[in-house]
Amino acid sequence: MSDPRWDDKQLKVGTMARAALWLLQVVGEGNAFTKEQLRIAFPGVSQADRRVRDLRDYGWVLDTSVSDATLARDEQRFVRRGVDVWVPSLRRAVEFDSGTVSNKEREAVFAANGYQCVSCGIAGGEAYPDRPSETAVLAVSRRTMELLSGRSERVLVPECKRCKSGTATRTYSIPEVRALLEDLAAEDLRRIRRWALKGVRGTTSLDRAWNGLRTLPANERRKLLDLFD
Known part of the structure; x- marks a missing residue:
């Protein structure tokens, strides 16, 4: 079943749901939009930008210049859709459990x-x-x-x-996690226990060697690795 049109005047939904459809059908995932474009799309709706922000509570991902340095201050990026908020049952399920x-x-x-x-x-x-x-x-x-x-x-x-x-x-x-731990070798299990106690994963000598190697230009990587053949 296809999504309803955002500008369908017969659609009985609020501004948040209509704005979600506008993001999908006009802006498109991965693209940026401005407050001015939002105002033009929803003339006379003073809280349209707030209704767009409310979509985050339903799993919609919207970046601002705070989290995405490529955006201007008046821009947002529509990263990913979340719950279909124009479907009452789906929206209520999220609200009930939130x-x-x-x-x-x-x-x-x-x-x-x-x-x-x-x-x-x-x-x-x-x-x-x-x-x-x-x-x-x-x-x-x-x-x-x-x-x-x-x-x-x-x-x-x-x-x-x-x-x-x-x-x-x-x-x-x-x-499921227990099953994964049971499959580990004794040394790996001791290592992951240390990580759990510290609350952060430690690096192995292999990790450190790779991190160092990837900082080199490709031709220097090859020449260096050739020394170990």
């Missing part, structure tokens, strides 16, 4: 997890390796955690905006 997280709870969740995303491990404020101009912004998500007992419960976890986007049904499984 709850309110206090600043104290949010800070406690961040601190307990080393201010890192539990999905990809990036720290808040750290640049993404594949996009150095974009820095990670952390948020708190409510996720389902499968326990060793077989039961599930809802927990608060920190996730970066990339991992949080469009994944309202993501679950975390302790039994």
